[in-house]
Amino acid sequence: MSAATAHDASGAHSTPAAPEVWGILNVTPDSFSDGGAYLDPQRAVDRARILAADGAHVIDVGGESTRPGSQPVTPAVEQSRVLPVIAALAADGLRVSIDTMHASTAAASVEAGAAIVNDVSGGLADPAMLETVAGLDVDYVAMHWRGPAAVWDAVSDYRDVVTEVRNELQSRLEAALAAGIPAERLWLDPGLGFAKRHDDSWALVRALPALTDLGCRVLVGASRKRFLGELLPPDHHVEERDLPTAVVSVLAAEAGAAAVRVHDARSTVLALATHAAWRGTGAAAASSSSASSAEPARSEVPA
Numbered sequence: 001m002s003a004a005t006a007h008d009a010s011g012a013h014s015t016p017a018a019p020e021v022w023g024i025l026n027v028t029p030d031s032f033s034d035g036g037a038y039l040d041p042q043r044a045v046d047r048a049r050i051l052a053a054d055g056a057h058v059i060d061v062g063g064e065s066t067r068p069g070s071q072p073v074t075p076a077v078e079q080s081r082v083l084p085v086i087a088a089l090a091a092d093g094l095r096v097s098i099d100t101m102h103a104s105t106a107a108a109s110v111e112a113g114a115a116i117v118n119d120v121s122g123g124l125a126d127p128a129m130l131e132t133v134a135g136l137d138v139d140y141v142a143m144h145w146r147g148p149a150a151v152w153d154a155v156s157d158y159r160d161v162v163t164e165v166r167n168e169l170q171s172r173l174e175a176a177l178a179a180g181i182p183a184e185r186l187w188l189d190p191g192l193g194f195a196k197r198h199d200d201s202w203a204l205v206r207a208l209p210a211l212t213d214l215g216c217r218v219l220v221g222a223s224r225k226r227f228l229g230e231l232l233p234p235d236h237h238v239e240e241r242d243l244p245t246a247v248v249s250v251l252a253a254e255a256g257a258a259a260v261r262v263h264d265a266r267s268t269v270l271a272l273a274t275h276a277a278w279r280g281t282g283a284a285a286a287s288s289s290s291a292s293s294a295e296p297a298r299s300e301v302p303a
Contacts, residue, residue, distance in 0.1 A: 018272050018281075019252065020259040022058040022097060023051030024223060027081040028065045044085045045092075052094055055269030058116065060261055061085055061109075062099030066120055066149065066194070075102040079109075086112040097141075101125035103132040110136045118219075120194065121145045122172040123179075134180035141219050142172040144191035152195040161200040162207040165190055170214055187258070189219040198227040205248060208255035217258035222248040224263050239264070246271035 027044045029036045038044040048059045063081035064073045082098060082105070089096050090113020097116035098109035103126045106117045115138055122142035123130040133140045144165050146155040158164050169188050176186055190211055192201040204211075205222065212218050222228060224241040228248070232240055242264040249260040249268045253275060262268045 018276055019220075019249070019257045020057040021055055021249075021265050021268055021272070022060045022219070022259050022261040023048070023054070023056030023265045024261060024263045025051065025059050025061045025085070026065070027061060027063050027085055039081070041084045041088070045088045048085070048089050048094065049092070051265045052092075054264075054266040056262075056265040058095045058097050058259070059089055060097040060099050060116075060118055061089070061114075063105070064100065072148070075104045078102060078105050083108060083112050086114050089113070097139075101129070103128035107132055107136065110138055115139065116141065118189075119143065120189075120191070122169070123175060124172075130176050130179035130181065133176075137185075139185050139187060140176060140181055141187040141189055142169070142176055143189035143219075143221075144169050144172075144194065146195040156195040156197060156200070158200060161196070161203050162210055165204060166210050166214070169211065173214060173216060183215070186216045187219050188214060188216045189221060192220070192222050193225040193227060196227075198230055201225065201227040205251065205255075208252060208257060212256040218256070219259045219261060220248070220252040220257045221261040222252070223261060242267045250275045 063078040098114040118141040190204045228244040246267045
């Protein structure tokens with residue numbers, strides 16, 4: 001059963017709970033969406049505060065780009081970018097995730113105030129990662145990964161993408177548990193766009209219940225990915241992908257995702273609030289129900 005599924009007092013299945021929104025903060029010179037915009041620590045902190053004000057529950061800080069064509073960086077360079085930002089955000093009381101494949105960066109980031117380690121390699125890039133995280137008492141996200149972007153063309157052929165990704169994520173789940181990470185600390189991420197062709201990413205979005213059935217919370221990171229850009233004219237600006245991102249966020253909520261990772265928190269938070277109101281499960285619906293018992297009915301005609 002998904003952690004994003006609510007139950008009533010009797011334990012009966014009810015409606016999915018709204019997923020958390022994780023705001024993306026790339027402290028890099030070369031990320032595909034906003035490379036260089038927040039490399040300066042103060043600009044990064046200012047951007048994070050905007051994401052939080054727009055409703056993000058978590059700020060996911062990354063210091064190494066994983067886009068095609070990007071160059072790997074050393075943990076020392078990565079830490080020089082992210083640690084001052086994480087410390088400042090933690091001092092603000094914000095919940096912070098560190099997006100890293102390096103065990104040393106994970107440990108240093110947790111010491112600086114991070115509460116989540118988000119590892120796009122699922123522990124495959126750094127053999128020390130799982131054991132390190134097991135000793136940190138933080139949440140851990142294991143993403144489906146078949147290697148760095150340079151090898152994606154060679155490893156992106158699937159006979160059955162849903163079954164293969166599910167099985168490979170289950171393997172990472174078992175490895176994390178064996179390393180000593182408690183089950184309640186674990187998240188899984190299908191890795192949309194990572195060694196996935198467009199049809200593969202859509203198939204995984206449609207099949208999210210097959211992943212939530214593994215028993216861990218699921219994080220969905222569709223934001224501004226190329227498979228969403230295929231819906232738009234060839235000359236579109238990357239920010240135009242925020243609308244389809246928000247739509248996918250709602251569909252992921254329906255499928256039981258526990259969190260969605262996005263560049264633009266405002267549009268996704270509003271889309272999820274609209275979805276909750278439609279279902280009668282959001283704050284707006286509760287407020288409307290309370291008001292309706294105290295006020296006479298009136299027509300809602302636009303002024």
